[in-house]
Amino acid sequence: MPTMSSLTIGALAKRTGVKIPTIRYYESIGLLPEAPRTGSNRRTYDDKAVNRLRFIRHARELGFEVEAIRQLLAMADDPGRPCRDADLLARTHLAEIESRIARLEALRDEVRRMVDGCAQDQVRSCHVIEVLADHAHCLHDRH
Amino acid sequence: MPTMSSLTIGALAKRTGVKIPTIRYYESIGLLPEAPRTGSNRRTYDDKAVNRLRFIRHARELGFEVEAIRQLLAMADDPGRPCRDADLLARTHLAEIESRIARLEALRDEVRRMVDGCAQDQVRSCHVIEVLADHAHCLHDRH
DNA sequence: TCTCGATCCTCCAGTCTCTGGAGAATTTAG
DNA sequence: CTAAATTCTCCAGAGACTGGAGGATCGAGA
Incomplete structure (x- = not known):
């Protein structure tokens, strides 16, 4: 039974192979949602963030541009909409x-x-x- | 029967879908050899350059880094060596x-x-x- | 509890891979 | 023989990271 943990940005980086500045960069351009902060202003992440970030990393490695990834993520976020536009x-x-x-x-x-x-x-x-x-x-x- | 033509950089760009500044950039970083120049200093290309450039373009689209492409091209340039190192x-x-x-x-x-x-x-x-x-x-x- | 090394924060500057504009020279179509 | 199109070099800017400086915070051990 995994899950239920709250990760620091460093732990997230280790788990996904994405460097810390890159994670912050993805947040700044809106690929990752703004991470909830602790009382001392540190970012926290859950397992959903791990998957989302791994997806982004693999998609980038496969040569997809950020804009394409953004669209793919938007479809995944809203499974009802793909059937329309x-x-x-x-x-x-x-x-x-x-x-x-x-x-x-x-x-x-x-x-x-x-x-x-x-x-x-x-x-x-x-x-x-x-x-x-x-x-x-x-x-x-x-x- | 194609071939035998000497292309301008603009014609090469049209044929490969690679923009002119990008072609010059590839030359500047050594992915493309220095193109022979006309008397008035304009670059000229042959069919080999077309293939090489198309290869680079597709490889980049597929997400390969410039360094990997450089290695792939080196292997293609020297078919005897792959059997060794x-x-x-x-x-x-x-x-x-x-x-x-x-x-x-x-x-x-x-x-x-x-x-x-x-x-x-x-x-x-x-x-x-x-x-x-x-x-x-x-x-x-x-x- | 205090401390010190690890980790985090923000800000900012730099890298890599292109991309495009400025200004000047050359080519080519009419 | 013009006038428009192409090319040249140089340089600045964009996209996607990457890393350092300076400062705050955390956490394990004395």
Whole structure:
């Protein structure tokens, strides 16, 4: 049984791998809600904050911009709304995610081929550039 | 039959979707080699530059840091070396790529569920946060 | 209870990755 | 041969952090 604890910002940082100044920065730009303070003005966090922050961290690592994360979080915060105006938004994000998966799979196959080639002591030429450069893997119409 | 052309920086920008100042910036930090200049000091590019730049753009969009891209490009530039010291590097990148694919697939499934729920006019709760927050999808041991 | 090392606070300056404007030179379309 | 479009360099600004200075607070041990 976890839960029920109130975390300091340092403990939250340790639990999520996000640095303390970064946590404060996320609060300042509204990605994280303003944390409740103790009598001596220190921020306190609960398990919900841990999940939210981990989500933000992973999404950032995956290359999503803060604005996209903000939208994703807003959908998660309000599960009733997506069925109305946020539906298109969700579909757009879905297409973007699928595009990224396709490109990453192409890159993975190519890097894997490089590694395999090494295992067999073969010398192969490397096509990582061509793979990711290939426009076919890209959903955007703006280039 | 394409090829054989020498591109201006503006044409390269149009072809790749990378803005002109960004192209110059990439050159300044060494991601792109110094472009040959015309008599009047203007940069010229060939098809190889197009591919390299598209690769950089896609890799950045996928969230890879400049340093990782630099390493990937170095491997591509020198296909003989990966079999020696760069093998571990390639495997590390491979693991990172696979981790990203896994996390993106989890996110995709969840967003897809949201969209599907909308299609059926159902109200579902959204678990995108829990999905990406899940440590199981994360390869890093440093958090 | 007192103390001192760890942690927190705010404020602010710096880094990295772009992005865009100013002013001047060059190219190119009409 | 103009006039508009492009390019050049330099430099400033934006977005997303990151870290240090100076000061307050906490918490474990003497």
